[in-house]
Structures are given as structure tokens and as C-alpha cells.
Amino acid sequence: MRTVSVISLGENTLHSVVEQLSRYLGEEVNVRGFSVERGFDETFDDDIVVLTGDTIYRLVYERVQTAKKVIIARRALRYEFIEPLLSIKENEHVLLVNDTEDSCAEAIDQLKRHGFDSFTYHPYYPGMSHYASCPVAITPGEPHLIPKRVQEVIDIGTRQVDITSITEVLVELGMLETSGSLASAEYVKDIMNVTKQLSSLNQRLDYSNFLNMTILDKFPKALLFCDEAGRITYFNEKMTHIFPEREMKEFGIQDLFGGDFDLSEAYSERDHIVHVRDKTLITSVEKIEDHEQVITYLLEIENYDTFQQVDRELRKKMKSSTYTAQYNFEHLHTRNASMKEMIGLARKMARGQSTILIQGESGTGKEILAQSIHNESARSKRPFVAVNLAALSSSILESELFGYESGAFTGAHKGGKKGLFEEAHTGTIFMDEIGDAPLALQVKLLRVLQEGAVRKVGGTEQIPIDVRIIAATNKDLEQQVRDGAFREDLYYRLNILPIETIPIRERREDIPPLLHYYLNHYAEEEVYDLSQYLDEGAISFLEYHPWPGNVRELMNAVEYIVNMRSVSGKLSYGELPRYLKREGASPQAVGKALHSSGLSEEEEVLLMIHRKFGIGRRKIVEELRQKGILIGEGKVKSIIHSLKDKGWVEVNKGVRGCTITEEGRAYVKEAVNG
Numbered sequence: 061m062r063t064v065s066v067i068s069l070g071e072n073t074l075h076s077v078v079e080q081l082s083r084y085l086g087e088e089v090n091v092r093g094f095s096v097e098r099g100f101d102e103t104f105d106d107d108i109v110v111l112t113g114d115t116i117y118r119l120v121y122e123r124v125q126t127a128k129k130v131i132i133a134r135r136a137l138r139y140e141f142i143e144p145l146l147s148i149k150e151n152e153h154v155l156l157v158n159d160t161e162d163s164c165a166e167a168i169d170q171l172k173r174h175g176f177d178s179f180t181y182h183p184y185y186p187g188m189s190h191y192a193s194c195p196v197a198i199t200p201g202e203p204h205l206i207p208k209r210v211q212e213v214i215d216i217g218t219r220q221v222d223i224t225s226i227t228e229v230l231v232e233l234g235m236l237e238t239s240g241s242l243a244s245a246e247y248v249k250d251i252m253n254v255t256k257q258l259s260s261l262n263q264r265l266d267y268s269n270f271l272n273m274t275i276l277d278k279f280p281k282a283l284l285f286c287d288e289a290g291r292i293t294y295f296n297e298k299m300t301h302i303f304p305e306r307e308m309k310e311f312g313i314q315d316l317f318g319g320d321f322d323l324s325e326a327y328s329e330r331d332h333i334v335h336v337r338d339k340t341l342i343t344s345v346e347k348i349e350d351h352e353q354v355i356t357y358l359l360e361i362e363n364y365d366t367f368q369q370v371d372r373e374l375r376k377k378m379k380s381s382t383y384t385a386q387y388n389f390e391h392l393h394t395r396n397a398s399m400k401e402m403i404g405l406a407r408k409m410a411r412g413q414s415t416i417l418i419q420g421e422s423g424t425g426k427e428i429l430a431q432s433i434h435n436e437s438a439r440s441k442r443p444f445v446a447v448n449l450a451a452l453s454s455s456i457l458e459s460e461l462f463g464y465e466s467g468a469f470t471g472a473h474k475g476g477k478k479g480l481f482e483e484a485h486t487g488t489i490f491m492d493e494i495g496d497a498p499l500a501l502q503v504k505l506l507r508v509l510q511e512g513a514v515r516k517v518g519g520t521e522q523i524p525i526d527v528r529i530i531a532a533t534n535k536d537l538e539q540q541v542r543d544g545a546f547r548e549d550l551y552y553r554l555n556i557l558p559i560e561t562i563p564i565r566e567r568r569e570d571i572p573p574l575l576h577y578y579l580n581h582y583a584e585e586e587v588y589d590l591s592q593y594l595d596e597g598a599i600s601f602l603e604y605h606p607w608p609g610n611v612r613e614l615m616n617a618v619e620y621i622v623n624m625r626s627v628s629g630k631l632s633y634g635e636l637p638r639y640l641k642r643e644g645a646s647p648q649a650v651g652k653a654l655h656s657s658g659l660s661e662e663e664e665v666l667l668m669i670h671r672k673f674g675i676g677r678r679k680i681v682e683e684l685r686q687k688g689i690l691i692g693e694g695k696v697k698s699i700i701h702s703l704k705d706k707g708w709v710e711v712n713k714g715v716r717g718c719t720i721t722e723e724g725r726a727y728v729k730e731a732v733n734g
């Protein structure tokens with residue numbers, strides 16, 4: 061397997077860059093991360109070593125000599141965080157806080173280039189003895205370094221690796237063809253967001269400057285911007301391989317594409333096919349509006365030959381995963397009553413034929429649930445085909461799902477291609493991330509659902525299909541419908557058997573068993589107890605952690621724990637990954653949260669016994685855990701003793717557990733409720 065190592069100074073940057081590269085490189089490439097802050101003693105012989113700045117090159121120069129290629133990543137500001145900067149007064153003195161002198165200078169330079177050149181910047185990095193006293197500090201993702209006296213802190217987020225460096229990595233790995241479309245889809249999304257944002261910021265940042273950025277020239281696809289009248293305002297370097305530069309400067313869209321070309325028609329059709337001279341082009345048009353006024357049209361143009369190549373690669377990849385589901389309900393580990401109820405519901409749904417819509421946060425087991433439903437259904441021996449609607453560009457999606465007819469495009473396979481709907485015939489199709497389906501595709505999906513038949517791209521014949529549909533999303537589809545991003549009619553067609561997965565922070569009793577299960581999965585030895593790997597502080601932290609990435613995030617954390625533990629040692633809170641600590645609460649905060657209700661642990665237990673007649677010790681521990689109060693059965697036992705001594709509770713023999721006395725009730729009324 062090919063490897064890419066990322067080396068950064070600090071852990072913050074490392075985590076975000078590793079995450080970003082992994083997203084682009086997928087599972088074929090192992091992306092590893094090292095930070096100077098954490099320390100390492102590897103010598104690197106990877107395919108690529110990505111350094112997050114020049115300073116690091118000086119530090120690790122000798123160790124990366126054996127790598128096939130070293131890339132010093134260019135880093136870009138995250139546009140979504142720029143807005144707060146506009147609230148800073150002109151000529152204000154501003155502290156720019158970063159981890160080294162060089163990275164401060166780099167960030168200042170970048171901000172100035174983006175139009176924030178009216179402030180007086182003063183760099184601040186750890187180890188400085190004197191620094192200017194400023195009311196405002198700006199930091200790219202290092203707020204913990206900001207000196208105490210600063211009144212206003214603006215965190216513009218860790219800078220991302222820019223598209224030129226991403227492209228360099230993809231080219232080096234020979235992956236531009238296969239992953240370039242994902243990178244470009246993300247990038248176009250970015251461009252759209254930025255353009256929208258800049259325009260809503262009243263053009264305070266010069267839009268044309270942004271467009272002129274050389275970055276667009278490095279972009280792997282041909283891009284062209286034009287106004288509503290079809291006048292070309294900008295095109296990138298790739299575009300000059302399709303049309304001569306001179307023509308684009310002199311002519312409008314109509315002259316280039318021919319008299320029949322209609323911008324708004326191309327926009328509504330999304331992947332519009334145009335034949336220009338001897339070329340077949342796929343144009344995908346995006347409209348950028350502000351308050352219903354069109355700011356610009358962005359045309360992404362693909363030569364069909366290149367598209368074919370990507371298409372073939374993708375098909376090869378998809379074919380290699382045989383259409384089977386590996387999971388069943390036994391793989392969903394839980395002790396939580398609502399989860400068990402949800403699984404019961406899913407089992408019932410498995411028996412029918414109707415469409416299922418699974419909604420829930422990322423990493424909560426939507427795919428595992430879909431596979432389990434298929435495996436328990438009458439279709440279990442038939443194909444299970446999964447397709448992720450967010451991962452493919454819209455032009456590829458359509459031919460992936462519906463297939464294409466021979467001769468639909470130049471270079472199309474003789475005899476055409478079967479789409480995934482046809483592959484799933486008599487089985488189940490799992491459409492993941494349905495909330496990200498482009499609107500044009502939504503219309504076509506609706507037609508398939510209504511008619512029970514598909515029509516291949518370039519074909520006229522309706523091919524009947526018998527497929528059970530399971531769709532999933534982590535978006536709020538109802539909200540998407542209200543926002544006009546998801547078709548209402550399709551939503552109702554999908555939402556026949558709705559089911560919701562539950563985030564793990566709402567079923568905290570599942571956290572220890574899941575930690576235990578995945579420790580056993582990753583460790584090479586049998587793990588009997590969490591305490592073999594983690595000390596008490598770390599366990600409490602993990603049990604209280606909000607886990608925004610749910611089970612997937614928990615799995616990653618366990619993998620880290622297994623790797624980072626020294627032989628037979630235990631990991632403490634301080635040694636847990638920093639991103640977890642950033643997302644979660646510190647042990648102090650956990651402690652505070654215990655008392656955030658203002659009640660003592662004893663009062664919490666009393667209240668619980670008051671509310672639930674005949675509750676037992678184990679149940680009390682569980683209920684307290686749900687509220688984020690992490691105490692063990694031993695402690696609960698001693699609290700119950702003390703409550704009994706005060707005459708507030710009675711402890712019954714057998715299974716009847718504890719009950720509250722009249723005196724106890726009076727205390728609750730007066731001290732707890734009142």
C-alpha cells in the first residue's frame with residue numbers, strides 16, 4: 061500500500077491536514093501523521109512526505125531524504141471563517157498568533173493578500189519575551205497560544221492545504237484521473253461558497269482579485285465564468301486546451317458554443333452535452349446568486365474522453381467490490397433501550413418491500429443498519445448495491461446509476477453499460493448521502509421510484525427493475541425541503557418507512573462496551589477490562605465525551621489508544637489525542653458538569669429514587685451516567701446507606717430496590733425542587 065506521511069509542527073494542524081488528505085486519497089493510500097510537538101524518531105521512505113511549512117523542512121531535512129518526493133504544502137485561508145475579520149476597525153493594532161515566527165509571517169502575508177491590509181500586525185509566537193499589547197488577536201487555529209490580556213480573539217481556523225498542493229499529491233500518486241473529480245467537486249463547492257460569501261459581504265473583498273488568483277489555473281478542470289448575457293469574465297488555464305484563448309477573450313459564450321446554446325437551459329439540465337466542432341463536451345453550469353441577482357455563472361467543462369477514462373476507473377473500482385452485504389443486526393452492539401427498539405423496528409421493516417429512509421448523524425451505523433436489513437429480508441441472497449451520492453460528480457452519478465446506451469457518447473462501450481439500479485435488480489440498492497443528490501438527479505430518481513423502471517443515458521427504452529430502496533442521510537431532509545435543496549415529492553416517496561439512528565452521546569451506557577469491543581478488535585491480546593489500557597481519568601473523559609463523529613470516531617480513538625499505549629502501561633487523559641480533548645470537556649469541566657444541576661451526588665441519587673419507585677443500584681448508576689454523572693456502584697451503595705441512615709430511603713430486599721420515605725419526599729420538595 062502506498063503511504064503519504066504528513067509532518068507538521070503542532071498537532072492541531074496535523075489533525076486537520078491528515079483528515080483533509082485522507083478525504084481526497086481514500087482507502088488506497090495510507091496517510092500517516094507526525095508532529096514535532098509530539099516528537100518522533102522515524103526516517104521516512106514514503107511515496108510522498110507532505111510538510112506543512114518550510115520551517116519543518118529545516119528541522120526534518122535529513123530524515124526525509126529517503127522519501128520518493130517531499131512536498132511543502134501551500135496552505136490556504138478558510139474562507140468560511142473570514143467574516144469576523146471584517147468587524148475589526150481599520151488601522152487597528154492586531155496580534156497575529158501562530159506557533160512560529162515564520163508561520164506568523166506567512167499568515168500575515170496571506171491576510172494582507174486577501175485584502176486585510178489596513179491593520180498593523182504584530183506577530184506573537186511561543187517563547188517571545190516582549191510583544192505589543194493589542195486589543196485583538198487573530199490566530200489560524202492556535203487560540204491556546206494567545207496571551208491572557210487580549211480582549212478579543214478571532215480564530216480563523218487551521219489553514220487547509222490548497223488545491224494546488226492537493227493536485228500535486230494526486231499527480232505524484234497517479235490519482236488525478238480517479239480522485240481529481242472528487243477534489244474538483246469539493247473545490248467547486250468551495251468556490252461557490254466563497255463567491256457567495258464575498259458578494260454578501262458587499263464586495264468589500266475584491267471579487268475579481270479572487271478570481272484572478274493563480275490557484276484557478278492549477279485547478280484540474282476547465283473553468284469559465286460568465287455573466288448573464290454570456291460575456292466571459294474569466295477562464296482558467298485548462299480552458300485554453302478546449303478553446304483558443306483569443307476566441308475566449310473576444311467572443312461570448314454563444315459564439316463559442318454555437319447559436320443554440322442556452323445558458324439557463326444548460327443550468328437547469330446540469331450535465332449538458334454539447335458538440336462543438338470535433339469535440340464532445342460535458343458542461344456543468346452553476347449559478348451564483350445574491351438576493352436573487354445573478355452574480356456569475358460558473359461553467360465546469362469536461363472533455364468526454366477524459367470523462368470516459370475516469371468512468372472506467374470508477375467502474376473497475378465498483379465492480380471489484382462484489383455486491384454483497386457483510387453485516388447483520390448482531391453487529392450492532394448496544395445496551396440502550398431506544399436502540400433496541402430501533403433495531404426491533406428495522407427488523408420488522410426488513411420483512412416488507414417498501415422504501416426505507418434512514419436518518420441519523422454520521423458514524424451512527426446507518427450503513428451497517430441498511431446491510432442488516434437487506435440480510436434479514438427475503439432478498440438476502442440477491443445483490444446489495446451501495447452507492448454514495450456525495451462522493452461522485454453529478455455527471456458520473458447519472459451514468460453510474462442508470463447506465464448508458466452504446467453510442468451515447470463518443471468512446472462509449474459497445475453494447476452500453478448497465479447502471480447500478482440494474483445491477484441491484486431483485487436485490488437492494490443503498491443510496492447513501494441522499495441529501496447530497498443534485499436536484500437534477502433527484503428528478504430522475506423520482507421518476508425511477510414512480511415508474512419502477514430506468515432509462516439509460518442516451519437511451520429511450522424503459523427497463524423495468526425490481527429493486528428495494530434504502531436511502532440514508534445525515535442531513536435534516538425536512539429542512540432541506542424547506543430550503544428548496546431537496547424535492548418534496550421525492551422526500552415523501554422515500555420517507556415511507558422512516559427510521560432514525562441514535563447518536564452515542566444519547567446512549568452513554570453503550571460507550572464502555574463499545575470501547576471494550578473495539579479494544580479487543582484492535583489490540584493483539586485479549587482485553588478483559590478498559591483499565592488494562594486506560595486510567596480512571598481517561599475512562600471518565602471518554603465516557604463523558606460528546607463523540608460528534610459517533611462510533612466511527614470512537615473506533616479511531618481506540619485505534620490510537622492501542623497504538624500509543626506503551627507496553628502494559630495505561631493511557632492517561634493527558635495522552636489522549638488532542639482533537640478529542642478539544643471536542644470534549646476537561647476533567648475539571650466533567651467535574652463541574654457533575655454539579656451543574658446544583659445538586660450534590662447524594663441529592664441526585666435521592667431524586668432518582670423519588671422519581672422511580674423501586675429502583676436498584678445498577679439502574680441508578682446507568683441513569684446517572686445518562687446525565688453525565690459518572691460514579692460507580694460502590695459509591696452509589698455508600699450514598700444509599702447514608703440516605704437510609706438519614707431516614708430518607710428504604711432499602712428493600714430482593715428485586716424491589718430502593719423506595720423513598722415520607723421524610724425523604726419532604727426533603728426533595730423543600731431542598732431539591734423548591
Ligand SMILES: Nc1ncnc2c1ncn2[C@@H]1O[C@H](COP(=O)(O)OP(=O)(O)OP(=O)(O)O)[C@@H](O)[C@H]1O
Binds near residue numbers: 391421422533
Ligand atoms: N452499534 C454499533 N456497534 C458496533 N459498531 C458500530 C455500531 N454502529 C456503527 N458501528 C461501526 O461504526 C462505523 C460507522 O458505521 P456506518 O458506516 O454504518 O455509519 P454511517 O451512519 O453510515 O456513517 P456515515 O453517515 O458517515 O456514512 C462502522 O465501522 C460500523 O461498523
